[in-house]
Amino acid sequence: GQNIDQPTEMTATEGAIVQINCTYQTSGFNGLFWYQQHAGEAPTFLSYNVLDGLEEKGRFSSFLSRSKGYSYLLLKELQMKDSASYLCAVRDSSGGYNKLIFGAGTRLAVHP
Amino acid sequence: NAGVMQNPRHLVRRRGQEARLRCSPMKGHSHVYWYRQLPEEGLKFMVYLQKENIIDESGMPKERFSAEFPKEGPSILRIQQVVRGDSAAYFCASSPATQTYEQYFGPGTRLTVT
Numbered sequence: 636g637q638n639i640d641q642p643t644e645m646t647a648t649e650g651a652i653v654q655i656n657c658t659y660q661t662s663g664f665n666g667l668f669w670y671q672q673h674a675g676e677a678p679t680f681l682s683y684n685v686l687d688g689l690e691e692k693g694r695f696s697s698f699l700s701r702s703k704g705y706s707y708l709l710l711k712e713l714q715m716k717d718s719a720s721y722l723c724a725v726r727d728s729s730g731g732y733n734k735l736i737f738g739a740g741t742r743l744a745v746h747p
Numbered sequence: 748n749a750g751v752m753q754n755p756r757h758l759v760r761r762r763g764q765e766a767r768l769r770c771s772p773m774k775g776h777s778h779v780y781w782y783r784q785l786p787e788e789g790l791k792f793m794v795y796l797q798k799e800n801i802i803d804e805s806g807m808p809k810e811r812f813s814a815e816f817p818k819e820g821p822s823i824l825r826i827q828q829v830v831r832g833d834s835a836a837y838f839c840a841s842s843p844a845t846q847t848y849e850q851y852f853g854p855g856t857r858l859t860v861t
Contacts, residue, residue: 668849677838677852678790722789732795732802735780735850739789 637661639738641723646744647713655708655721655741663729669697669708670722672740678722682708710743718745749774751841751853752821759859760829768824768856772841779822780850781814784836796822829860 638660647653659667666685670678684690684699684706696709708721720740727734752771760766772779777798782790792806796816807814811829816822826833836857840850 670852677854679852680849683849724790730803734792734795734803736792737782737790 637725637727637736639723639725639736641721641738641741643739644742644744646746647710649713649715649745649747651713652709652711653713653743655710655723655743657706657708657723657738659704659706659723659725659738661725661727661729661736663727664701664725665728665733666726667697667699667706668724668726668735669695669706670724672720672722674719681721713745715745715747718743751776751839751851753837753839753853753856755856756854757857757859759861761861762830763828766826766829766833766858766860768826768837768839768858769821770824770839770841770853771821772839773851776841776843776851778842779816780840780842781822781824782838782840784838784855786835790838793824826858829858831860834858834860 641657668683669681671681672678682697684697689698694711699706720742722740723738724735727736751773754769779796781793783793784790794807794814795803799818811827813825836855838855839853842850
């Protein structure tokens with residue numbers, strides 16, 4: 636089966652660092668994505684990991700450990716505009732094609 | 748280069764009516780995916796289509812829901828005899844033919860069933 640877990644809510648202070656964790660179980664793992672979604676808007680792509688290790692892109696970094704079925708998204712120098720939901724999604728290729736399976740999302744609230 | 752387009756952005760239907768949601772993928776993209784998102788929940792996969800083919804409809808309810816992606820024109824998600832539980836945001840995403848990278852999402856259609 637497929638299962639993706641991430642915390643429901645997190646809060647953090649402007650200027651701080653926050654780490655959002657995601658654990659997954661899937662039979663045909665072929666990459667992990669993080670998307671950002673502001674309330675009432677479409678998800679927008681943040682990062683992609685297919686090999687173990689850390690991918691850094693500006694204030695955002697994403698880490699993957701395939702052996703542990705674990706990823707995290709690290710947000711540095713938090714800004715108020717970072718208040719949003721962060722969706723972890725696993726690309727599953729067990730059906731012979733790629734399909735994205737999303738977690739329920741983590742709602743991050745950044746306060747002054 | 749226009750992104751993924753969806754219309755209408757908001758749709759209100761009474762119980763029992765039909766809802767038609769349209770999605771035009773990004774230029775050059777031949778893979779289309781539909782997702783449903785209930786309030787405060789994540790995206791749930793519904794169906795994956797290529798031009799004139801349904802590749803995976805494992806996330807579609809067995810009744811009342813259908814999807815198509817014709818050779819010409821947008822992809823259509825059709826919901827017949829809508830019920831209150833169908834109220835949700837419906838997102839369409841597209842990806843290039845190689846399907847190697849991220850899916851690009853449209854702005855969504857928010858369906859309200861009264």
